[in-house]
Amino acid sequence: MIDANSQFFAILTNVGMAKQANADALGIPWLITQMGVGDANPSGLADPPNPVPSVSQTKLLNEWRRKPLNQLKIDPVNPAVIIAEQIIPADEGGKWIREIGLYDADGDLVAVANCAPSFKPLLSQGSGRTQIVRMNFIVTSTGNIQLKIDPAIVLASRAYVDAAILEVLPKNKVPGEYTRVKVNDRGIVVSGDNPETLAAMGIKDSYTKVEIEAMIAQASALPVGATVAFPLDKVAPGFLELDGSVKSIAVYPDLAAFLGMAFNKGGEGAGNFRLPESRGEFLRGWDHGRGVDAGRAIGSSQLDALQNITGQYAANNGVQLAATGTVLGAFTATASGGTQLPNGTASSGVINMSFDASRVARTADETRGRNLAVIWCIKAWNAPINQGNIDVAALAALATQATEVKLGTAKVATQTEVDAGVDDTKFVTAKKLLAGFGMTVGQNGFIRLPRWLGGFTIQWGLTTVGSNGDCVITLPTNYNVQHFQILSIAGSITGMAVAYTGLSLSGAVIPHYVPSTAAKAGGGYNCVWISFGK
Template sequence: MADYYTLLTNAGIAYETACKAAGVPIKLTQISVGDGGGSVYNPAATATALKREVWRGPLNALFQDEKNPSWLLAEVTIPPDVGGWYVREAGLWTDTGILYAIVKYPESFKPVLATSGSGKEFYIRSIFETSNASLVTLLIDDTVVKATRAWVMSYLAEELGKLDGKQSVRVAASTNIVLNGAQQIDGVAVIAGDRVLLANQTLAKDNGLWIVANGDWARATDANSSAKVTPGLTVMVEEGAANGDSLWHLTTNAPIALGTTALTFKMLAGRTGIAAGTYKSLTVDEYGRATAGANPETLAGFGIKDTYTKSEIEGMIANASMLPVGTIVAFPGATPPVGFLELDNSVKSAALYPDLNTYLAGKYNKGDEGTGNFRLPDGRGEFLRGWDHGRGVDGGRAIGSYQLDTLQNITGTFDGYLDITTAGGAFSLSNMSTSSTPLNQKNAYHGAYFDASKVARTSTETRPRNLAVMWCIKAWNAPINQGNIDIAALAVLAQQASEINQGTAKVATQAQTNAGADDSVIVTPKKLTWGFQFQKSGIGYCVFPSWLGGFTIQWGVYSIVSSTTDQTISFPLTFPNAALSAVALSDYTPGSGSVGFVAMGALNKNGFTVRSSSGTSTRWLAVGC
């Protein structure tokens, strides 16, 4: 038998047998330590208590050994405020007060600070074997239990392994590989201990995080159980020609049974094969990554379908009718469109409408337009007639001349005595005889009258049926910038601003502001105050802006402590170039009967020296730049 060991007691074995028979768990609650009665001894299975118990407390932990499931490990920490005795034995107790196991422990002294001069926490771990470890239950009082360092580290590692964010891998394999030995993956020679992401194994259940080994590979400890491999698992890839510096995540949904469920990993961020640069057209994957780019130079390249092609536009331009200046067009509205003026006989400026002025050439001027103006034709209430231009239908006309309305002449005659008994249409009869002969007598003398209004619409003019429109003339070509109308309006503003002229001006630089010689630039408030400093106190200074040469005034008060030695008064601010002058005056107390004196010495950028009556308060003022 080993020198130090743990035994299940006979009472403990009986308790365990009874628990198995009843189907209830074995409940362990406490551990006790003893000094063996003052000496080391060999515990026996017949023991029901320790030889001499010196301390008892709750178990910290009870768990199975990772390599031997039938072994149980019990842990306890004895606090530093108890002790002053040796530990030679220990016992594990059930919740019913039975000594379940007894431990022969290496003789160790447990000091206590109050009597031993030092104190420490005492940690005991006991290993014992049971026939069915799964039946053993640890009852813990959370208010007194303490965690061991090993347990904490193990617990942290286990919990961290369950997080979705995993430790980075060296490389990621996007093709099927053999899970054995060192090899080349994505241009990198991996060696034992390297972490690798497998994302495209033939059997997708084998995808995941693996550790390279000289023999068979094993899954990484942070991804070797179903609880640690969860949907959304993410991992960074450090190296690799194709997958280096990329981020991958697990897209498989729960539930996941590691080693059974097919795992799908996809690149969330990283290299997509598209070169760095500026692109006008991009192809984007489901994660918003640009996977392809192009710089098309045609509408078709951009996939634009709601416009004309280049050839179609060129054809429309070639066949389009651009109305020249001077074209007269009828519009059925009261407002002329942009680029047109109403033919209203008004006077216009030749400067505003130079093209139209040139085209009309003063043809409609009456002589009262004034210098630089021209007159428009008057189309209000007029029909427009094509110029005869030598045809002979309306000969003798000058283009642009007005013509009054006329009626083609109608002629006819009556001769002799008329024997008219009836009249109709445009004609009417009247009795011209002085006798009382009835009108129906054939030999009566009658008068005949013609009146067209009796059978037709008549008015004061001869006209066809018509529609009233506004006759307008094309005045300029640009639909937005109306000839040079805008340019003329801006011409004055485009010149250099001066005291008597509006215009534009540049902002002065600080150098121009300081020089004060350029009258064609303007100064901003920031440049006006550049370099200005001011300290408002009994000892202070005022530094004028840089455009005033940085002229500086400083002042202060100084108490003289000696009348026999020179004393230095330092300026609160060193003059940048030179101290030009300084004065100092002595204070005196009214009614004291005495007046002090001040004598000044050396003056420089940093200060000056004075000598004065002892205890005299001196006020001084200095100027410089």
């Protein structure tokens, strides 16, 4: 927009005027989509002159930002003026704004303007701000300019939002506070409610309260290795019976890490570990320094035993034991072959004494306490809340060695194993597969195969034969192990030069036959060579 009293103005470019005329003549909508800003200082001058917009411009002098428009509208005061607006957020800038350009959907610069120099700081510079850049330009007709903005990219100014709120609020006559409201196509609230369930909110992809409670009931917070007794002939999901059996480390890695090889007896085989044996056993708390059951190692077993029972019988002046009435408890006494005598009188017979605990206690073939038969189990894996659906047998099958025809598991091979190339049970990673590979392609270059292919290397190049007739070669790369052979051909000689062995890893000198002394003295022949090694 040109102001006769101002040095700052906006104009349509030649391209813009042509598109405006075409839109007016054919009635084709013309869509202006983006705004660019620049500092008009491509040379980085300390005090650049203000730019002067030109109708012949096809680009800004030094554009540093181009983004979609935030607003494009007709001036309510002057219908021949189009107002274009862009908002630059606080985290962009650190540059001057001296020139503005508008671009249409074809990417053509259709309008250009200059402006009073304005520095747009960055937020990180301590004075960041959101800045609005606006251009007003005159057109012959606004009828065919499509005033369309993509709502997905619009950044509204605070003033615009405040105005929109003030416009909508008086129309919202629905009272109360709601967790859910319904608005019409103009953004006006027309109804509201307060649903109390997810279903009432229209949320279908969720668990019900009953389902969540059931899942929590099935979940276990016990760590791997915890020992639990079950009073039925069932093992709960996530547990294994402590039956002394051998298990695969691959199938139960967490439990294997917890138990280690503490209960192995030998013969478990590679990749396996053994569970403790608890069948028919009482569990006893480890003494752990208390001194009640001293000398025990954690996890060790102990045979049953009976606390010793002792007694004593004494006689004065001969046998004085009565047959009845004077012996109690587990002891009994009888007289045989004589007469039971009063105290102080010797007996001529034999006194028999016996011990029988069944006279006073329940007896059996073992020493035991009163008990309940249970299955002792150990937490074997941290199952998810649907752990009851885990098929352990299927997991065990997948944990075995994979082959060409069977799913399973396999380890990653080491670099040494990859280079050896003899183990067919381990995988090779891309890094190890390419280890040692090298290549430079050019007039002088090399190709070095990876280590698993032996590191075989081919090198080649072109050099000049010196005046002494020698072809002095510098290898593009060093050999690591051995330089096998190097061959070369001089440009003026038919046939190969002499081949040499026992060469160094970093270079070679090959004498060449030159036809005459004069030619040898002149030098300048090209020498093409090829070398092999690893």
